[in-house]
Amino acid sequence: MSYQAFGTAPIKCSKRKCDWKGYETDLLRAAWKTSKCPKCGCETYYFMTESEVKQWERATQAATQVKPHA
Secondary structure, three states: OOOOOOOOOEEEEOOOOOOOEEEHHHOEEOHHHOEEOOOOOOOOEEEOOHHHHHHHHHHHHHHHOOOOOO
């Protein structure tokens, strides 16, 4: 399996209850060069699948759109 360049592939926290999503560059750097989830502190993560990436992008885009006042 080939990986994308560091910081360009979307990832998610390995804890299902956490539900954090982002990029490797968003992880918190701790001592001894370990990276931790900014939400729960977990040190493991998964690369998102293509369908998860599309869903995450749609949700992010919907959250950033400004809705007109009715």
